[in-house]
Amino acid sequence: MKDEPSYKNRKVITIGVVSELTGLTERQIRYYEERKLIFPERLARGNRKYSFSDVEKLIEIANKREEGVRTYEIRQEMIKETKKENDKKARNKMLRGQINARFGIQKD
Amino acid sequence: MKDEPSYKNRKVITIGVVSELTGLTERQIRYYEERKLIFPERLARGNRKYSFSDVEKLIEIANKREEGVRTYEIRQEMIKETKKENDKKARNKMLRGQINARFGIQKD
DNA sequence: CGTGTAAGGAATTCTGACACG
DNA sequence: CGTGTAAGGAATTCTGACACG
Structure with a gap:
């Protein structure tokens, strides 16, 4: 599904640059x-x-803070987002499992 | 042609991390x-x-150095590469120019 | 030529704390 | 709660130079 673990997620930037x-x-x-x-x-x-x-996430955080959103609330939103994604992944996984069970194993 | 100026070319990594x-x-x-x-x-x-x-380029340089290639030679190769790319771009540009001349201006 | 190292200084980053509100 | 600041120390980075080969 993902091609490159790649640049976007490599932790290499110091705090000064951030x-x-x-x-x-x-x-x-x-x-x-x-x-x-x-x-x-x-x-x-x-x-x-x-x-x-992280840099992008920080920019979003900065925007929300400007609107007066508290760090606690931002965290709650983030947790909700993450949960939604995990549910989606879980659904996909289950679906693949059913397909495999009926039609045989397939590469994905 | 390029979608993102993006991560790969942003100069943000300090020498220690490199x-x-x-x-x-x-x-x-x-x-x-x-x-x-x-x-x-x-x-x-x-x-x-x-x-x-830059990091990737440095890794290539390191490989060549291990094979005994001198920095001067590596530089020559790099210049040749760059030239080849520029020629290619120039050809494409000229071609587009001719197409525009005959068939009218088009966005690219 | 390519790389190591000791040298001295300047800038970076870190943590824990006090401050204000 | 979110952010500023002064504090002291540790680690980073920089440049120019001498060394070896």
Whole structure:
């Protein structure tokens, strides 16, 4: 289904660059992590690394914050999104399972 | 022709991360720049930033170096590659020009 | 030529805390 | 709650140079 694990999700960007890219202060970026909105990796001794996905997510967070949405609410929305996707995946998987059961195994 | 300027070419990776990603020392990476093999951007006060393309190019360079190819030769090959691509683009452009001349202007 | 290293300085990042509201 | 800031330390990056071969 996915062709490249690729660039978009590789955690390689330092917080300083993320700050430039998003216009957020480092303080804000670290705080959103504390509130469980983003999950940077820690490569070398403690340094945070972000992906392009993280940068995009941060921009969305910034937009919502400007509208006055609280971090807690943003988190709830994110959880809902994730759940919806997982349900979808689960449905697809089940469907494939039924197809395989009736028509035999097939590559996907 | 291209859909996204996108992730692959954005210069956002610091030299330390590039070093981890490629297995090259920072010294080597800076030297290849000196030899005009790669062209990082300088964002904040002097810090080098690389793209995923740069990382891939560096991996190719590392492979060639292992085979004993000199930086000068690698550069020559790169120039040849670039030239070939430019010629191709020029041909396409000319062709489009002729088509437009005969059949009228068309969006591309 | 290609790479290592010691040198000294400047900029980055980190954490925990106090502040305001 | 969300963000700013001063604090002190640790790690990063930079440049120019000397070294070896």
